[in-house]
Amino acid sequence: MKNYEYILFDLDGTISDPKIGITKSVQYALKRMGITEENLDHLESFIGPPLQQSFSECYSFNEPQIQTAVTFYRERFKDIGMYENTLYERIPSLLQELSDNGHTLVIATSKPTVFAEEILKYFNIHHHFDLIVGSNLDGTRTSKTEIIQHILHHYSDQPKGSFIMIGDRKHDIIGAHNTGIDSIGVTYGYGSLEELTAIKPTKIINSVSEIREFLLKDTNIQNQS
Known part of the structure; x- marks a missing residue:
């Protein structure tokens, strides 16, 4: 993997x-x-x-x-x-474990960056993220393709194969496709299974626990040995 x-x-x-x-x-x-x-x-x-x-x-x-x-x-x-917002169950522990295992976490959202930063601080999970990229308040950089491209440019010395985008809507997966990186479509959000299946992400996942199992597979094996 x-x-x-x-x-x-x-x-x-x-x-x-x-x-x-x-x-x-x-x-x-x-x-x-x-x-x-x-x-x-x-x-x-x-x-x-x-x-x-x-x-x-x-x-x-x-x-x-x-x-x-x-x-x-x-x-x-x-x-x-x-x-008026709630974290999905097990998100804080997932972010902590990914960080502890050396992954670099980034927010890629169509929401304006200033709002995304405030929400992450409100939930006290902002410190897990190396970079937070959203849209601009003037209506520019709203598409996921533009947002992901901005992130890839920030880490321009890294191969695209080391990146993966996780999202619940087709726009997330389209952005990943357009920028040449892998993707995970999650079904617990607001995109239907049909929507995600049609756009063909690298992997479809049904829960936060499954994200952990997929991304930390090597760690899971080590912990069981």
Whole structure:
């Protein structure tokens, strides 16, 4: 099995469950735009992709409307929404063990970097990550391909075979494909098995425990010997 020295983690739907904070902030933005959506489940598609893309695809907003909606979204998200969030079970221990075993951990998220940093500090797991890369507040560098490429450039002296991207949506896997690195699609987040299967990640995994088993396989064997 390959030894992935650099492990890239998506944030929303992979490290934490942000449903309440994201969907309520989208709901707030839509209300400010004159649209009422009572069912938060209908807004789950906003978890993962760039906000700009979701407002365009789900509500056919034009560019000025998208920018206005994103501004409204951030009004609520920066004060309330980012904290309406819970870590998936066993994430802290997974990060600790990966760090202890010499892996370099990186966040690769479409969420603005400043929000990602604040969320990781809130959960007290920021110290596990060597680098945190997200989008810019001005709407640039939102695609996973751009984000992963930025990370690869940061570690430009390392072979691509030492990197793997872990995420719950097709955008994570597409970004990995486009930049030539391996990927893990996790089914416990917000991407369906069908979505992940169709995009063909290197590995599909169903739980945080399975991530550990896959990435620390050599360690598991040593511990059993």
